[in-house]
Amino acid sequence: MIFKDVNINSKKELDKYFDLVDYEACEYCFVTLYLWQHVYKTKYYIGDDFAIIMAEYEGNSFSILPLAKKEKLPEVIDFTIEHFKESNKKIYFRGITKEVADLLQEGYPQKFDYTEERDLFDYIYDGESLRTLGGKKNQKKRNHLNYFLKEYEGRYEYKLLNEENFDECLNLMKKWADTKEDNDEYDEGMDDELVGIKKIFEDYKNLKDKLKVAGVYIDGELAAFTMGEYLNSNMALVHIEKADASIRGLYQYINQQFIVNEFENVEFVNREEDLGIPGLRKAKLSYHPIRFVEKYTVREA
Template sequence: MLEFKKPEITDKQWVNDCLAHANSMNCEYTFGNLFIWQKSYSTEICKYKDFLICKWNDDGTVTYSLPLGEGDFTDAVDAIIDYAKSNGETPVIYGITEGYLGLMQEAFTGKFTYKYDDGNNDYIYSTEKMASLSGKKYHGKRNHITNFKKNNPDWSFEKISKDNIDECLALHSKWIENKDPDDEDYSLEFEAVKKAFEYFDELDMVGGLIRVNGEVIAYTLGEPQMNGHCFVSHFEKAPTDMIGAYPIINQEFTKNCLMQYEYVNREEDLGIEGLRKAKQSYHPEIWLEKCTAIYND
């Protein structure tokens, strides 16, 4: 029987050992993601033989990750099915990318229904293109950055460290105030941000910020995946009324911090139209489809 628990910082090593074998650039497959968002999604993890299995409970909807690691994949999926059924749940496995879909269909022919939601797919970009923004399709981005530099000649980029974390938190708090401070989604995101900064070094987080007149006006934060060639950006905040603030933090962070990676995963758009438009405007190299498997046997 599977035994789930809340992820703790001491779980990082064995979780990363399992994730190193995950054949996917899925944004969920980082320890930091599981650790910092645990309150929002009631995240729990389980070590089953040499696999990591995750469980999420989002407003009463329970879903599981694929078994991530080494060993008998079919046996581990069977363990998820048995566990869910023993708890009176329909087994639901979330975040299945193309490679794993083939494994699931071969091992469990006809036993799962597979559903897609475009809002769950990941936007993955070439770091080289994000750094250079060269070519016609990035003309608008370059113009925004040029205008930003012209209007703010004393701007500067800085890597995030223990010395400037409080300024980033203050910026995020101010950003929420300009939205809706009573919106639970913003509140839960801020809890995740605070957790990421609290365990900044332990989680191997990497971040950057932009200053204007000495004040932090934009920041971004994320972590590398265990596959070694992809970085996941978890948070990016800037004033929407300052033209070029988002493009410049994106470009400067990529140029100064991410060039050792081939790709940067900027996560999903969650079906939010404005977010979808913004992510599409950077022309992803890969649009990583992720489906949900619902047991029907």
């Protein structure tokens, strides 16, 4: 089996396989793979009506769920397990759903260790709740939003962005990272994220058929930007959201407007995982997710 590196040219090959599945986790999307390819050395193999994604973590090869129709999934998982054996590697899956973990337990009893990865759970929100910020539970969010709308009335503009705006996004990203560093909240993953965002911007012409990038300007200067896409027909996936945290209500504004303007009919919004970062977890929980996409690591016992 010959695996190829995930690069921008892989999109044409892989998109049709992503269309085969209805997984709700953020990993099952070309932009996610491409955004983090330099970190995980992500590769893929195209088989007979399926694709296998392999990557590396802490020096060990792992696979995420194969991209295949549901009825074919058990067969392709067996195929992937055989690949591990033939490569003399320990069997190792990451980002596995509870449904597939149960399938593996049934088909391969006593063979694997299963770890629930709370830090990698995706947060799923009610789309209408994010669009309206209605109800008592969102009162604080509405207060921040209303403050922003009043304080900056006539001075802000929400709009979709393209290549001519991306240098402004990168400058904002640097300012955002500097504030995190000053507050001792800097995480090494932020450097990797910046590398990935630069790749997305450089290759945006090949991604803009699905990926949307939007920003908020205040007094003509970019103060926030975000990017996302449809993960499936009923769910939006928000990859990135950065804003000047010193501007009260700005995060609430761009969060709301992105869903209102670009994903007006989706029932659900996936805002990805918190990676165990306390501040990020607190922020994601504050929007009251209706459920999580649970993920499991499965390793050969």
